[in-house]
Amino acid sequence: MKIGYARVSTEEQKMDLQMEALKRSGCEQIFVDRGVSGSLFDRQGLDAALEYLNTGDMLVVWRLDRLGRSLSKLIELVEQLGKMGVEFHSLCESIDTSSSGGRLIFHVMAALAEFERSLISERTRAGMQAARERGQHLGRPPSLTAEQVDEAIIAVEMNGEYITDVARRFDVSRRSLRRLMRMRLERQAG
Known part of the structure; x- marks a missing residue:
């Protein structure tokens, strides 16, 4: 049917x-x-x-x-x-x-689609590698600048403010703020 x-x-x-x-x-x-x-x-x-x-x-x-x-x-x-x-x-x-001719045409189309996907993937990986070699940051931009993270560290570590209040002030989650502060402190120590 x-x-x-x-x-x-x-x-x-x-x-x-x-x-x-x-x-x-x-x-x-x-x-x-x-x-x-x-x-x-x-x-x-x-x-x-x-x-x-x-x-x-x-x-x-x-x-x-x-x-x-x-x-x-x-x-x-x-x-x-x-x-x-x-x-x-x-x-x-x-x-x-x-x-049989229809199946052949369809399989050729499938092979071309797979070939296209692999080319796109290769070009993407090559572009990312070239960007890394140029020192470019890949991915989402950081939610806070280095200065804002430093300000948050001072507020939490030295002034004793609650991390929840500081995170709210910078409009980020507590988890993100903790991660950014830890990374900044590790960079400064290392």
């Missing part, structure tokens, strides 16, 4: 074209999501379609981007369908996992 899935990102968009194409392809049941972003994979209509599918069925979409925008998530979803014994067909891209 062919099960269709259609999606539009906003309530104002029409899905007539998708619905007609899905009906022409022989879909007996069509699930829809209106006003839902393609970046989300937790969608009521898609969830209902996945629940409805049985072994031997086929999930049909008008275009891949109706199913989702993230290639890695698309691949994950199609692999999940395969494990359920469900085929996948994207009408515009002519990807049909019930044929």
Whole structure:
């Protein structure tokens, strides 16, 4: 049985074209999501379609981007369908996992997505290493300046103020203030 899935990102968009194409392809049941972003994979209509599918069925979409925008998530979803014994067909891209050519195209796409992820990861690691070598600080900026930490140390250690009151004054948590004070004192001692 062919099960269709259609999606539009906003309530104002029409899905007539998708619905007609899905009906022409022989879909007996069509699930829809209106006003839902393609970046989300937790969608009521898609969830209902996945629940409805049985072994031997086929999930049909008008275009891949109706199913989702993230290639890695698309691949994950199609692999999940395969494990359920469900085929996948994207009408515009002519990807049909019930044929050997369709499976080949899909696997090539999966390999390209994996290659892209590894390139991004390599570039990120290289950029971080270069930044470290230039002496740049990576991550979130410190919540307090060195002068503010020194002021907090004086307030707590010398003036006997409660760390809770000092942390509130600097708008940080007690835990963060303790950590920053300890790191500053260790740096000054070492």
